[in-house]
Amino acid sequence: AQKVTQAQTEISVVEKEDVTLDCVYETRDTTYYLFWYKQPPSGELVFLIRRNSFDEQNEISGRYSWNFQKSTSSFNFTITASQVVDSAVYFCALSDPTGANSKLTFGKGITLSVRP
Amino acid sequence: EAGVTQFPSHSVIEKGQTVTLRCDPISGHDNLYWYRRVMGKEIKFLLHFVKESKQDESGMPNNRFLAERTGGTYSTLKVQPAELEDSGVYFCASSQEELAGAYEQYFGPGTRLTVT
Numbered sequence: 001a002q003k004v005t006q007a008q009t010e011i012s013v014v015e016k017e018d019v020t021l022d023c024v025y026e027t028r029d030t031t032y033y034l035f036w037y038k039q040p041p042s043g044e045l046v047f048l049i050r051r052n053s054f055d056e057q058n059e060i061s062g063r064y065s066w067n068f069q070k071s072t073s074s075f076n077f078t079i080t081a082s083q084v085v086d087s088a089v090y091f092c093a094l095s096d097p098t099g100a101n102s103k104l105t106f107g108k109g110i111t112l113s114v115r116p
Numbered sequence: 117e118a119g120v121t122q123f124p125s126h127s128v129i130e131k132g133q134t135v136t137l138r139c140d141p142i143s144g145h146d147n148l149y150w151y152r153r154v155m156g157k158e159i160k161f162l163l164h165f166v167k168e169s170k171q172d173e174s175g176m177p178n179n180r181f182l183a184e185r186t187g188g189t190y191s192t193l194k195v196q197p198a199e200l201e202d203s204g205v206y207f208c209a210s211s212q213e214e215l216a217g218a219y220e221q222y223f224g225p226g227t228r229l230t231v232t
Contacts, residue, residue: 044119
């Protein structure tokens with residue numbers, strides 16, 4: 001069975017601080033995909049990144065960066081110089097690779113509050 | 117391009133009543149998913165349509181839930197009769213078939229269902 005653990009439930013930082021959101025996953029599959037989604041107060045889930053299990057390169061997109069380490073089954077997300085607009089719930093998710101376009105297994109989410 | 121839309125945004129019903137949720141996926145997306153988030157828990161998969169066919173309905177909690185996708189366009193999720201534990205946010209997502217097997221799911225804003 002697949003499982004995603006986001007041990008942090010709530011994080012509060014002051015604007016311009018860096019913050020790392022942790023994600024640990026469990027799967028028996030050798031091929032899988034990992035995702036991060038952001039849920040702002042408006043409610044919709046916004047796709048941030050997709051990473052496949054064969055690509056362990058870290059990725060940077062503006063103030064966002066992701067660290068994928070298969071050895072520790074982790075896919076952590078760092079926001080550099082956080083801003084108030086980053087306040088949201090962040091979900092890490094894992095795909096079930098039984099065929100293309102298959103279901104996601106989510107963690108419980110981390111509520112990030114960035115104070116001015 | 118319009119995103120995934122869901123209707124209604126919020127529904128409050130009494131235990132024993134019936135409610136129907138609607139999801140309109142992104143035009144041209146063959147894959148449609150329903151997920152649910154109960155307060156404080158993970159977002160959990162309910163089912164997956166490919167066009168009008170149910171590809172995977174392993175997450176449907178019981179036979180009080182009925183999902184349809186007539187014509188392979190919009191989908192409805194009916195709960196009949198509703199129970200208190202059905203309260204939560206119901207998300208719909210859609211994705212395009214990709215030959216590589218990699219995909220991203222685009223989520224709607226969710227329908228918040230409250231059963232009293």
